[in-house]
Amino acid sequence: MLLERYVRGFQLQNGTTFQIGVGYNKTIDFLVNGVFVEYHPINLKFEFDNSSALRKVLDGIRKIDNHSKQLIVEGIKDELAEKYYRRRKFLVTLAAGKDTELICAYTDEQFCKNVIRRFGDNPPKVPILLSQFHNLIQRA
Numbered sequence: 096m097l098l099e100r101y102v103r104g105f106q107l108q109n110g111t112t113f114q115i116g117v118g119y120n121k122t123i124d125f126l127v128n129g130v131f132v133e134y135h136p137i138n139l140k141f142e143f144d145n146s147s148a149l150r151k152v153l154d155g156i157r158k159i160d161n162h163s164k165q166l167i168v169e170g171i172k173d174e175l176a177e178k179y180y181r182r183r184k185f186l187v188t189l190a191a192g193k194d195t196e197l198i199c200a201y202t203d204e205q206f207c208k209n210v211i212r213r214f215g216d217n218p219p220k221v222p223i224l225l226s227q228f229h230n231l232i233q234r235a
Contacts, residue, residue, distance in 0.1 A: 097227060123183065
């Protein structure tokens with residue numbers, strides 16, 4: 096909805112600008128001005144394929160101080176985000192060519208900064224966009 100509000104001429108159209116098929120039964124969330132956009136928050140509970148491995152990681156970090164725990168979790172999230180980007184970029188390259196741009200936003204703030212602010216026609220500052228973003232989520 097924020098894309099429709101702030102990006103001139105953008106309309107959500109399933110299969111064209113929203114949930115675009117890129118092969119292997121996968122979709123990319125948005126196509127904005129020729130750029131593919133994925134909004135994919137990294138949540139460790141959903142990213143691990145091996146639940147036993149996740150339990151081991153979570154058990155291990157419970158026993159350390161908060162600062163170290165935060166560093167470890169952020170490092171794991173960064174690695175998982177990079178792997179996600181590479182898989183999606185591969186699909187986008189197959190579907191649309193090697194020069195096609197892909198933006199992966201892993202947080203609400205990244206989506207607002209890297210997508211709405213970039214493509215928007217005079218959008219508000221990020222804190223206002225975040226407030227609007229969160230209001231839309233609560234209403235959904």
